[in-house]
Amino acid sequence: MTIFAQNLDQYLKEHTSPEIASTVMTLADSSIAIRDLLNKGVLAGIHGEAGGQNIQGETQKKLDVISNDLLLNALTQNSNCAAVASEELDDISPANQDGTLLVTFDPLDGSSNIDINMTVGTIFSILPYHHQGQVATETDFLQAGKHQLASGYFIYGTSTMLALTFGAGVSMFSLDPASRQYVLINERITISQQTAEYAINASNRRYWLAPLAQYIEELAQGDTGVRNKDYNMRWVAAMIADVHRILVRGGVFMYPFDTKIAGKAGKLRLMYEANPMSFIIEQAGGASTDGVQRIMDIEPTGIHQRIPVVLGAKQEVEYIKSLHDQAGILANGEKI
Numbered sequence: 001m002t003i004f005a006q007n008l009d010q011y012l013k014e015h016t017s018p019e020i021a022s023t024v025m026t027l028a029d030s031s032i033a034i035r036d037l038l039n040k041g042v043l044a045g046i047h048g049e050a051g052g053q054n055i056q057g058e059t060q061k062k063l064d065v066i067s068n069d070l071l072l073n074a075l076t077q078n079s080n081c082a083a084v085a086s087e088e089l090d091d092i093s094p095a096n097q098d099g100t101l102l103v104t105f106d107p108l109d110g111s112s113n114i115d116i117n118m119t120v121g122t123i124f125s126i127l128p129y130h131h132q133g134q135v136a137t138e139t140d141f142l143q144a145g146k147h148q149l150a151s152g153y154f155i156y157g158t159s160t161m162l163a164l165t166f167g168a169g170v171s172m173f174s175l176d177p178a179s180r181q182y183v184l185i186n187e188r189i190t191i192s193q194q195t196a197e198y199a200i201n202a203s204n205r206r207y208w209l210a211p212l213a214q215y216i217e218e219l220a221q222g223d224t225g226v227r228n229k230d231y232n233m234r235w236v237a238a239m240i241a242d243v244h245r246i247l248v249r250g251g252v253f254m255y256p257f258d259t260k261i262a263g264k265a266g267k268l269r270l271m272y273e274a275n276p277m278s279f280i281i282e283q284a285g286g287a288s289t290d291g292v293q294r295i296m297d298i299e300p301t302g303i304h305q306r307i308p309v310v311l312g313a314k315q316e317v318e319y320i321k322s323l324h325d326q327a328g329i330l331a332n333g334e335k336i
């Protein structure tokens with residue numbers, strides 16, 4: 001692989017506006033502070049639970065809280081940010097009225113992985129702010145994903161990486177621990193249209209809708225079934241890691257609608273996970289739906305809205321969509 005010796009700040013100057021560049025640098029600096037804490041691990045006293053629960057009713061980890069505070073403080077001090085919304089906080093945080101940008105983030109995706117020393121990450125999305133001079137409200141954030149100006153994630157794995165899009169392809173950076181700079185390693189990430197690998201929490205099988213159950217059954221039959229080839233399954237239980245694997249070597253990721261928790265449309269969050277990851281996946285040549293419609297076309301109804309997610313290899317995503325169409329059902333199982 002060709003290594004470009006270009007640092008993130010230089011890349012940003014050439015590829016986006018000064019406002020977005022500054023916001024991405026704020027996110028990048030915070031990610032390095034989070035990486036430092038992750039590296040110290042148990043010794044930094046950040047393992048275990050903080051005791052509270054987030055809006056989704058999940059127990060917060062200590063590092064969830066610390067990462068959230070780090071990002072929130074840094075972004076609200078950036079004059080370009082009109083407001084910030086975090087997966088961990090009930091309400092949005094208005095920042096600078098003259099700012100032109102809104103930022104949503106999931107400070108530590110896959111946080112149940114922290115205590116077992118496995119991959120976690122920070123996901124972010126940048127949206128335009130249209131009401132300069134006024135205090136931003138939650139309604140300002142409720143824009144379909146297609147309006148995102150930028151999105152990306154920092155993955156804290158065996159090395160730390162950043163995947164970033166402004167709507168003109170996806171670039172990947174790797175953190176150089178010596179210089180503490182993100183260095184460009186690939187400026188044209190592409191996902192293969194087909195795959196032999198899929199990611200799903202198969203323990204939810206009995207709660208899936210018929211089209212999804214049929215799809216997974218076809219894959220599981222491998223070369224003895226209609227697919228005529230064997231498939232491999234991987235599930236890290238951190239969306240960030242599963243999506244990163246798909247960017248690097250292809251695949252399809254699913255957290256579909258299931259009937260396990262009544263009243264919830266899916267597990268993943270539209271504004272913090274589904275939209276930013278969909279932007280990245282589409283920009284790498286993949287596709288992303290809730291099973292029926294393009295995720296980035298969905299008009300959000302709430303900042304913490306959940307959504308079924310099917311993304312990755314275009315051909316597979318389109319096939320899953322066709323199974324839903326044939327069954328004549330919506331992504332939540334309702335009849336059309």
Ligand code: F6P
Binds near residue numbers: 111255267
């Ligand atoms: O958003 C939460 C999350 O941790 C995702 O990152 C991940 O894909 C999913 O939940 C894992 O869910 P499960 O615990 O059902 O495997």
